[in-house]
Amino acid sequence: MAISTFSSLLRYRKWAKSNWLVASLGLLLIVFSLSFFLDLTSDSVPFVDHNPPIASPSDLVKLKLSSKAKERGAFCLDGSLPGYHFSKGSGSGTKSWLIHLEGGSWCNTIASCSARAMTRLGSSKYFEHEVSFQGVLSSDPSQNPDFFNWNRVKVRYCDGASFAGRPEAEFKNETRLFFRGQLIWEAIIDELLSMGMSNAKQGILTGCSAGGLASLIHCDYFRDHLPKDAFVKCVSDGGFFLNVPDVLGNPTMRSFYRDVVKLQGLDKSLDQKCVARTEPSKCMFPQEFVNNIRTPLFLLNAAYDYWQIQHVLVPASADLDKSWAKCRLNIKECDDEQMKVLHGFRSSLMDAIGKFHQNKAGGMFIDSCYSHSQMLKPVMWHSPTSTRIKNKRIAESVGDWYFNRKPVKLIDRPYPCNPYCYNMNFT
Secondary structure, eight states: OHHHHHHHHHHHHHHHHHHHHHHHHHHHHHHHHHHHHHTTTTTSOOOOSSOOOOOOGGGEEEEEEOSSHHHHTOOOTTSOOOEEEEEOOOGGGTTEEEEEEOOOOOOOSHHHHHHHTTSTTTOGGGSOSEEEOOGGGOSOTTTSTTTTTSEEEEEOOOSSSTTOOOTHHHHHHTOSSOOOHHHHHHHHHHHHHHTTGGGOSEEEEEEETHHHHHHHHTHHHHHHHSOTTSEEEEEEESOOOOOOOOTTSOOHHHHHHHHHHHHHTGGGTSOHHHHHHSOGGGGGSGGGTGGGOOSOEEEEEETTOHHHIIIIISOGGGOTTOTTHHHHHOGGGOOHHHHHHHHHHHHHHHHHTTTGGGOTTOEEEEEOSSOOOOTTOHHHHSSTTOOEETTEEHHHHHHHHHTTSSOOEEEOOSTTOOTTOOOOOOO
């Protein structure tokens, strides 16, 4: 028996020496393929015609892993500690706080979450140690005129469910993955409160894409945990995902969200008024709960949101004959019939925000660009060539609305009427 065991160990060691490298490379290729299919890096910038600015050393902000996460049981998908990047405010901005929630799609199965756990969107092991603070996070007043000297925080996204997953779902699904998005959100907010946010006079919660959805889900929580006399509002950037069928009539996004909610147990984190009247996964769609949010809210969205066009309206599963291939990559390549479908998608957005448009405290900037998540990109947020509606840039619009300088309810004309659009080109 001992000889047999020893022989097995020798065989294992020989296999390990000769094959572990090949096996590891194979696993990495599988993860890469899954991450590409799931578009885990949806907030990254594809090839565009403009050259993005190069970050100076002063724009780079170091990563800080949460000191309160472990005691709260708040972990990324793989069990690593969550983190954030913090740039301290100065001068008149020392008691003003802007919290930005990172985006990057979602995972809806054990397999996709396991793949995600081996990327920066599921593990702090892969976080960059420094990131560039640009756009609404910039410390440059010429790039970020209203919020440049505030305390600015970028919260990293590593749970795969818009900071809303709950640990009870782990036991139900018998997985070693950690579904702790809600606990990550609570732990980091508690940590920021202990760092001075408890004395805030002004506050903004914002986020892009899946983080933009999270800023809607957690908006009132943020308001309720800041001082009662603080001036608090929320801004959702590219987070207004639509509950519409794809071009074949299939409920692709609805089914996807149903899987996310079921897998990670989101029902208790979503708007409870919405959950009480309908199936919980529908409450992932902002049109179902945005009018229940008590805190003043600003919606920044592209009417021809490229992420939604590529994943909600025309996902790969609905374009097997590749008839949409060129259009999905570049809106300028869409033919007349395809543009009719895209204009219909814009009309669905207009219908979904119809009631919110009447909200006196709310603001909006709905441009007609082929874009997604615009607040962190200087060329979109505030530059001489930035996207504009009625000659007003996004940064100016958000600032005017936040400080009550003037009401902002800007809705662009249909594509291609806006000459300032920064349209993404994936070809």
